[in-house]
Amino acid sequence: MNTWVDIKVYPNKLDPSLMEPCKCKVGSTLHQWLTENVPAYYESEEPLFTVLINKQILLPTNWKTYQFKAWDDVNIIVEPKEPATIAYAVIAVIAVGYAVYTANQIPDNYNSTTPDGSSIYDVNTQGNKPRLMGIIPEGAGRHKIYPDYLTMPRREYIDNEQWLYLMLSVGVGRYEILSNEMFIGNTPTTSYAGDIDIQVFEPGENVTGHEAFRNVYTSSEVGSTSGSTGIELKGRVTSTGGDNGSYEYSFAGDELLVHYVEWDAELGRPLRFKSVPPFSVGEVLSITGSLNGQNDGYFELLNKDSDGSQVNKVDGQSQDDPTWTSFVTESTSSATVIVEDGGGDGQFNGPFFACPAGEVTDKLWFDFRLPQGLGELDDDGNFLSRTVTVQIEYRAEGAQDWTAVDDEVFTSSTNDELGRTVPVTLPSKIRPEVRVKRATAATDDTRIYDDIFWTALKAELNSATSYDGLTTIAIKIRGTNALAGTAENKFNVIGTRILPVYENGAWSAPRPTTDIAPFFAHVLKSAGHSDDKIGLESLNTLHPIWHGRADEFNAVFDSESTVFEVLKRVLAVGFAEPTIDYGKITPVRDQKRTIFRHMYQPDNYVGMLKRSIKLMDDDEPDGIEVEYFDPVTWKSETILCLLAGDEGANPEKIRAFGITNRDKAYQFGMRKRRIRRYRRTRFDFKTEMDALNSKYLDYSAVADDIPGYEQTGTVVGHVGRSIYLDNPELKWQTGQTHILALRKPDGTLSGPYNASLGTESNEVVIDADLDFTPVLDGSIEPPLYMFGISTRWCNGVLIKDIKPSSTNQVSVTAELDDERVYLDDDSPAPTTTSITIPNIYF
Structure with missing residues (x-):
């Protein structure tokens, strides 16, 4: 049925x-x-x-x-x-919200930085990064921040431990950053006592007191990444072939052939392999040099190309001898040949430029690493001391001669990894070329640990000594295993913006604050506006309201925007909007009102009043889903805001930028939902110049000439509390309380007054004295009135738009207010509707 x-x-x-x-x-x-x-x-x-x-x-x-x-x-x-x-829409059958967004709607994205930066709002990109040619972030209230690089990270070995230096920008302005609110990843830096040194600098403060201030360029040619092994410094290799084999050498013409002879125990005889260790097997080398006997002496080895031409001459100590023609043909197993491979005494690694083209420096750093330690095992297993010497030379760009610095000597007896950073100070600023070689001979003896790598070449460029307008952080971190994977790009802080607060008619000293009003004023002042361009009176009125409700604005701006768009975001969390009133940028809050400012009725309309109501749309959302930032996880979460009858199957999605509190996110969403449902009636009318008295969101009384609503007209007489109207046939309803409101000469509303019937048919007696004296001599327009029962004597509207259309006509748009809009402004959030947004959501 x-x-x-x-x-x-x-x-x-x-x-x-x-x-x-x-x-x-x-x-x-x-x-x-x-x-x-x-x-x-x-x-x-x-x-x-x-x-x-x-x-x-x-x-x-x-x-x-x-x-x-x-x-x-x-x-x-x-x-x-x-x-x-x-009357197109008098019946509002089912109270649903407007389908069209209003001008102050929160945009459907948080921030979009170009170029990419360390946006806190995208968990996939959170981290410390350079922001070249980008927007410097600016924080408001209390929020998590991933500071951006001011200089590139650099590493340095100190006492065989690697330390990381970071110089970071927190953002524009001053911030309170507590020691227990600094993190690497999710771990407080206080957990790394002794492994980390942090210093916070206020805007303009000298930063040279911390070594991280240096702007250091790391050459990519040597190895600039943390995982690079760098360049192995190979020395001269002396080898006899070991216990199970030996080398035999044949000299003929200009060729040296090297053969490796290995003893085979099963055959009981040696096996002869043609090879040229440590060169490629079968490689033939041409040799030039000076002789000190038959075939004895020092020779410079040159690789021979396939066509016989000489290539890749190796830097050596001897000079070519044009009188030498060839070896004396000889085969011997008693010869000792010393060969060089990949550097060492006689061959440098490099040269490499230490800084980019167009830059100069007078400070260099060379990083060296000995991954197996340094030492030698004796026959008893004792670790003996061993020494490796490295030579460093430099020259200015374009110069011919090299300048040597003091040899760097490494001596130790350990198989633990060793590392050292060697600083070099140049006498003047140049663009240097550098080269490095190992001066100590190498060996293939497995009991000797002396491999050494050149892992980094660094040069200091021009370094800023202070940063005006920015809070900065200098960090020195020990490269322990616990820090190695996250320290370089996961340092973050929770900072609270420090701003002056305008209260009690004056600016206070700057202090940490999460309030809306201080940041609103700061945005305007930072844009160059003085106090006389800011609606300080309204700000002074709204600040205690916002503060008392714990309405806060906590956000980070890291993308381009206009001042007015930023102000809309700031005020939205306090149910307010920015307006321009007589040259002042003034905040106006949408809040419950009971006092009417102005009166508009048919006697001061130009044309007719148009009333329209948005009827139900099948596709309209049935709830509001609010995304906000959780202050514990610092990730986006959502909460569903529903009215009675809402299923939430097709909610409208909005983002509460600046809200980091679940209850406030719920109140924000419920206000939106209630506006959508209960503010559905719109009024459009025109006046002469009367409407210019009103301001945005003014609460005004609007009369309609639909039968059964209020009655309107002009006042024709006044004696004490007796008001005589131009209508002798006022409709009085038995058992109802009646209201009379009058329009003052300045357009504001007088009353409303409780009214009763006088002795004459057009006489209305009010319950209080008038707050103005009507002028009825014809010198000015007589007062207008509105009359009706207490529940229906006017339409209480909020002025939404005022547009002068000529020199004597103004168009007005208003919305019918409804007290149900404000019923959830202080409601706590339900406990079961919050969900965490997956990372892919962004």
């Missing part, structure tokens, strides 16, 4: 294609259904719509008694108010 009856609502009698479908329970009366579902419904002697049941008119006298049947065909048709004027 069908328990519902269909109701069709036609807002325009002349256009039957416009229809809103609704449902009502069988057995209900029309009066019950209207009372439950239509917020604007009231009983009237002249209804604004006609009801048809099975194509027969249902008289208003039967609305409370007739019960709907399952087979009824119910039609509600809005009637014309008068010829040529249609």
